Amino acid sequence: MLSIDNLQASVADKPILRGISLEIKAGEVHAIMGPNGSGKSTLSNVLAGRENVRVTGGKVTYRGKDLLAMEVEERAREGVFLAFQYPVEIPGVGNVYLLKAALNAQRKHRGLPELDAMDFLALVKDKMKLMEMNESMLYRAVNEGFSGGEKKRNEILQMAVLEPHLSILDETDSGLDIDALKIVANGVNSLRSPERSMILVTHYQRLLDYIQPDFVHVLAGGRIVRSGGPELAHELEREGYAWIGDAQSQTVAAQ
Amino acid sequence: MNPFVEYCQSQLALRVAEAPSQEASRHSAWARFENVGWPTTRLEAWKYTSLAGLEKITPPTESFAELTWDFLKDHALLPDAKHRMVFIDGVFHEGLSRLDRLPQGVRIGPWSLLQDAERSDLVPRLMPAQTMTAFGALNEALFTDGAVIQVSGGAHLDEPLLLLHVTRGMHHGVQYVHLGENSEMTVVEQHLNLTDLPCHGNFATAIQLSPHSRLTWIKVQQGGAQSYHTAAVHAQQQQGSQLRYFPFALSGAMGRNDITIRLVETHAEVILKGVYQVADRSLQDFHTSIEHDCPECISDECFKGVLDGTGRAVFDGRVRVALDAQKTQSRQSNHNLLLSDKAEVDTKPQLEIFADDVKCSHGTTVGQLDETQWFYLRSRGVDKEVARTLLIKAFVKEIAEAVPHVEVRQALLHWLGTEEEEGFRHV
Ligand SMILES: Nc1ncnc2c1ncn2[C@@H]1O[C@H](COP(=O)(O)OP(=O)(O)OP(=O)(O)O)[C@@H](O)[C@H]1O
Ligand SMILES: [Mg+2]
Numbered sequence: 001m002l003s004i005d006n007l008q009a010s011v012a013d014k015p016i017l018r019g020i021s022l023e024i025k026a027g028e029v030h031a032i033m034g035p036n037g038s039g040k041s042t043l044s045n046v047l048a049g050r051e052n053v054r055v056t057g058g059k060v061t062y063r064g065k066d067l068l069a070m071e072v073e074e075r076a077r078e079g080v081f082l083a084f085q086y087p088v089e090i091p092g093v094g095n096v097y098l099l100k101a102a103l104n105a106q107r108k109h110r111g112l113p114e115l116d117a118m119d120f121l122a123l124v125k126d127k128m129k130l131m132e133m134n135e136s137m138l139y140r141a142v143n144e145g146f147s148g149g150e151k152k153r154n155e156i157l158q159m160a161v162l163e164p165h166l167s168i169l170d171e172t173d174s175g176l177d178i179d180a181l182k183i184v185a186n187g188v189n190s191l192r193s194p195e196r197s198m199i200l201v202t203h204y205q206r207l208l209d210y211i212q213p214d215f216v217h218v219l220a221g222g223r224i225v226r227s228g229g230p231e232l233a234h235e236l237e238r239e240g241y242a243w244i245g246d247a248q249s250q251t252v253a254a255q
Numbered sequence: 256m257n258p259f260v261e262y263c264q265s266q267l268a269l270r271v272a273e274a275p276s277q278e279a280s281r282h283s284a285w286a287r288f289e290n291v292g293w294p295t296t297r298l299e300a301w302k303y304t305s306l307a308g309l310e311k312i313t314p315p316t317e318s319f320a321e322l323t324w325d326f327l328k329d330h331a332l333l334p335d336a337k338h339r340m341v342f343i344d345g346v347f348h349e350g351l352s353r354l355d356r357l358p359q360g361v362r363i364g365p366w367s368l369l370q371d372a373e374r375s376d377l378v379p380r381l382m383p384a385q386t387m388t389a390f391g392a393l394n395e396a397l398f399t400d401g402a403v404i405q406v407s408g409g410a411h412l413d414e415p416l417l418l419l420h421v422t423r424g425m426h427h428g429v430q431y432v433h434l435g436e437n438s439e440m441t442v443v444e445q446h447l448n449l450t451d452l453p454c455h456g457n458f459a460t461a462i463q464l465s466p467h468s469r470l471t472w473i474k475v476q477q478g479g480a481q482s483y484h485t486a487a488v489h490a491q492q493q494q495g496s497q498l499r500y501f502p503f504a505l506s507g508a509m510g511r512n513d514i515t516i517r518l519v520e521t522h523a524e525v526i527l528k529g530v531y532q533v534a535d536r537s538l539q540d541f542h543t544s545i546e547h548d549c550p551e552c553i554s555d556e557c558f559k560g561v562l563d564g565t566g567r568a569v570f571d572g573r574v575r576v577a578l579d580a581q582k583t584q585s586r587q588s589n590h591n592l593l594l595s596d597k598a599e600v601d602t603k604p605q606l607e608i609f610a611d612d613v614k615c616s617h618g619t620t621v622g623q624l625d626e627t628q629w630f631y632l633r634s635r636g637v638d639k640e641v642a643r644t645l646l647i648k649a650f651v652k653e654i655a656e657a658v659p660h661v662e663v664r665q666a667l668l669h670w671l672g673t674e675e676e677e678g679f680r681h682v
Contacts (some may be wrong), residue, residue: 048634052626088631092649101645103634109636141649142631158635176648 001197002047002067007058009046013100014058016042018222024166027194031208031233032201034219035241038127040084040201043219044170048082049075063165076102077109079165083155083172085201090142095154098142099124099161106162127160130190132183148175156187163191168199170226173207203225205237220244257310259455260293262425263642270648276371279316280378284385284395291389293360298412300388303569303601304540308508309483313455315424317553319344323419324351332445332475332666336417338363345399345426345456361440366401377403381429384489389514391487394427394459401429404442408435408465415441415663422448422456422482430460434468434496436528441471448478448507455483462489464496466520471499471660473667478507480536492552494520501658502529503667504539511540513530518545518552527556530651533566533598534650540569545587554584559651560591573605574617580610587617592650594624 002024009017011205019198024030046053047060049059049072060067067075090098103123104114115123128135131153143151152172159167169188173181188198188211200213208230216232217224218241225244226232256264266284271278293310296302312626322343340363341351347365354363369377385395402418420428434440448454450490464470476484484507490498504510516525533538545554560568570589590598603619624646632642648671655671 010345070632071639072633073636073638073642078632082634084631087623088627090628090631090646090649092652093632093645098632098637101637101641105636131501144635162636 001028001063003061005059005061007043007046007060008056009042010054010056011042011052016053016222017046019058020219020222020224022217022224024197024199026197029192029198029200029211029213031213031216032199032219033203033216033233033236035244036124038219039222040219041170042222044082044085044168044199044201047075047166047168048072048080053157056228059176073105074109076162077106079106081159081162081164081167083152083167083169085170085174085222087143087145087146087151087155089144091144093142094138094140095140096121096124096138099138099158102158103161124157124161128160131157131187132156132162141184149177149180152176153180153187156184160187160191163196165196166199167191170201171203172200173202173204181206182210205233208233218244257293259310259312261396262314262352263393266425270397270399274542274647280631284392287386288389288392288396291392294389300542300571303567304509304511304538306417306509308481309455312425312455312481312483315452315454319423322348322351327419327421327447327538329415329417330447330449332473332670333417333663336443337414338367338412339417339419340402341419341421342400342402342428344419344424345422345428347400358410358413360407360435360438361412363416363433364401366403366431367399369403377431380463381431381459381461383491384429384461384487384514386540387487387489387515388485390457390485390511391459391513392654393599394429394457394487397457397471398429398459401431402446404430404432404440406438406440406468407435407611408438410435411440412440413661414623415443418442418444418652420444420446420456420458422437422446422454423450423452425455427457428459430458431460431468432460434470436465437467439469441663442473443663444472444474445475445531446474446478446484448482448484451479451481453483454478454483454484457484458486460486460488461628462491462498464490464492464498464523466494467496467519469497471663473658473663474500474502476502476504476507476510476669478510480508482507484510486511488515489533490514490516490525491505492516492518492520493525495522496520497524497526499526499659500528501654503654504529504531504541506532506534506548507537507539509538512542512543512545515545516545516546516615518554519548521549521551525555526657527554528654528657530560530653530654531557531558531568531570532561533563533568535564535566537558538567538569540571542569542571542573544573544575544595545585547574547576547583547585549577550580551582552584553581554586556585556587557654558591559654560600561590561594561651562600563594565595565597568600570600572617573607574602574615575607576610576613576615577630578609581612583610583615584597585613585615587627589619590618590650591621592624592647593621594647
C-alpha cells in the first residue's frame, strides 16, 4: 500500500523529517506515537501533499505510484485521506457542499458517474447516523463554530463518505470525550478491511484500546526510533519517552 | 480638452438641438462641469483613480443590432421579472420593457415620456445626485432618458422591478425614486455592457424615502475590457425609513460609484453592503458617504473586494455623525482579498464624529487566500482552481446573503456561483 523510503523534509528551511522509512501493507493499521514536535503532523502533511513542507530527499510509493509527484487533490482522489489534527474552519462553504464535491471528484477520477443530490444525501445521512451526528451540521459551513469534538467527528464523517484506501488520522482522539471516542473508533473500525490501511497518530493508549494496531512506531527528532507490536504502546504509556535520548545516540553510533 | 470631453461637447449640441427648451438648463450644467473641471489624480477624491483610459475612448462608429428579450434574458439577473424597464444605449425601449402589471399606487415610467410640466417639477429633484461630482454635472448636461419611480403612501410593489441598462456607446441616464409613507419596493438595477468595444455609461440616481418607507436596491455592474461606468447616487431618508443598498461591481475596465446617504430624520436605517471584483487592468472605486444628521439612526456598511492580476480598487468610506445626532449606531467595514501580488487596494475609512453618545465602529482588512483552507479543500479531492474559486465566492457570499428578498438573493447566489449549497436546503 505505502512504502516510505528514507524520507526527509523541511519546513521553513528547518529539517524536520530526517530519514523516515516505513512499510505499510494493505489491511494494516500502524500507530505512530512520539513526543510533541517530533514530526508526526509533518509526516502526515507530507503524505497528503501540503506545500509548505519541502521534501528534501527520499521516496514514497503509494499503490505502485510515486506519491510525491502527485498534486494534493490527485492523492485524495487516489484514496489518501488525512484527518487533520486541527480541522480547518471555512466560513461560506457548506459542509454538505464540500462532501458532495469531494465524493464526486473522486468518482469522476475513477470513471464512475457522479451522484445526484438525492442519492448523495441518502448516503451521507446514513454515515451521519454511524457518527451519531446531527443532520443540521450538514447545512452549516465547514467546521465553522463546531466544537473541538464535533470537528473531529466531521473529519471521520468525511472519511466514512470517501472510503479511502489509506487513512491518516492525526490525533483524531485528542479533545474527544469518552463517548465520542467510542463513536469515532466505531467509525474507523467500520472502515477496516483487508484492502484499507491506516496510520493512527496518537499520544494515548486509549484510542488503541478501541482500534487495535498491527504495529506501533515511535517518532522522535524526525526519525523512527523504535517499532514494535501493540505492546510497545503499553510500554510507552508506562515509561514515557525518557529512554529516547539513549536510543537516538545509539542510532547515531550505529551509523 | 481631451477627446472624451470633446465628444461630450458635441453631444451637448445635439441634445439642445433635439429639445431647444432645455437649452438653458443643459448649458448651465455644462458650465458647472467646466467649472468643476475634468477630474485628475491631483484631486484628493481621484487620487488613486486615473481616468486616462476613459479620456481616450472614442464614440462607436458601427451601428448596433436590434436586441431581443430572448437574447437579453440570458444575461438578466431576473429573467422572469414581472416588471422591467430596459434601456438600450441610454434610451427607454418600450418593446423590451414590461410595465403593464403595476399595482395601484405604483407609477413607473421613462423620463422621456413625462409631460413638460412634470419634467420641470422633477428636474430639481435630480440635483442632489447631479451636483455630487463632475460626472453628475456631465449627466445633467447630457442625459437622454431614465427611470421615474413613484410609489404612493402605503403602496407596495409586489415583485422586484428590473432596471436593465445595456450600454454599447457613450450614454448618460437618470433614475428618480420617490417612496411615499410606509410604502415598499425592491429594485434590481443591472448594467450590461455586452461588448469589448469602448463604452461608457454615466448615471445619476436620486432617491427620496418618506417616513417608514422601505427600499431594497441591488445594483449589478458588468462590462467588457473597455467599458467604463460612473455613477452618482444620492439618497435622503426620512423618519424610520429603511434603505438597503447592495452594489456589486463585478467587471469592466473601470467603475466609479459615488454614494451619498443622508439620514435626515430620526430612526432611519441604512444597510450598504457591496462587492467589487477586479482583475488585470481593471479598477473599481467606491466613494461612500453616510451622513447621520439627526439622532437615533443606524447605518451598517460593509464592502468586500476581490483583487486579482493587476487589478486595483479604491474604497473611501466616510461616515459623518453630526453634533446632535446622539444615539447613532454606525458600523463600517472593508475587507479585501488580494489574489496576486500585483493587485492593489487603497482603503480609507473616514469617521467624522461630532456627537458624544454614539456607538461607532470600523475596520479594514487586506489579506490573501488562506493557504490552510485551500489545502484542506484540495486534500478532500477538490480541484485546485475549483477550491480557489470556492474560497473567493465564500468570501463575497456574505454580502449576497444579506439581500432580504429571497428570489433576488437566490438569483445573486446563483450568479455568484454559490447556489449549489442553497439548493441542498430545499431537497
Ligand atoms: N511552519 C513552521 N515553521 C517552523 N517550524 C515548524 C512549522 N511547522 C512545524 N514546525 C516545527 O516542526 C516540528 C514538528 O512539528 P509537528 O507538528 O510535525 O510535530 P508533532 O509531532 O505533530 O507534534 P504534536 O504532538 O505536538 O502534534 C516542530 O518543532 C514544529 O515547531
Ligand atoms: Mg501533530
